[in-house]
Amino acid sequence: MSKAYLVGLIKFKNQKSFVEDFASKIPEFIKEKGGKILARRPESSFCEGRKFDLHVVVEFENFDDATTMLQSKEWQDLSRHRTSNSDTEFGSFMLIEGGDALTR
Numbered sequence: 001m002s003k004a005y006l007v008g009l010i011k012f013k014n015q016k017s018f019v020e021d022f023a024s025k026i027p028e029f030i031k032e033k034g035g036k037i038l039a040r041r042p043e044s045s046f047c048e049g050r051k052f053d054l055h056v057v058v059e060f061e062n063f064d065d066a067t068t069m070l071q072s073k074e075w076q077d078l079s080r081h082r083t084s085n086s087d088t089e090f091g092s093f094m095l096i097e098g099g100d101a102l103t104r
């Protein structure tokens with residue numbers, strides 16, 4: 001089974017509340033759920049498209065573990081702070097399975 005990756009490209013509406021109510025709680029929560037933060041930074045080497053305020057990549061050993069976390073009540077409670085303090089129409093938040101489906 002392939003690894004899975006949560007990718008967040010975040011545009012803040014309220015950075016202070018985003019950090020206090022969501023981002024500060026995420027590292028421990030992700031770790032408890034079997035994930036590992038690979039990158040969580042405001043800087044990027046911008047190439048094209050939109051510029052974001054925060055870029056996040058989280059790795060899970062498999063898609064099922066990541067899906068279970070995203071369906072948990074704890075995530076739902078935390079995620080409300082993410083969505084209320086970021087522009088979800090501008091940003092992106094996705095779960096993708098590792099591997100290259102185009103070469104199968």
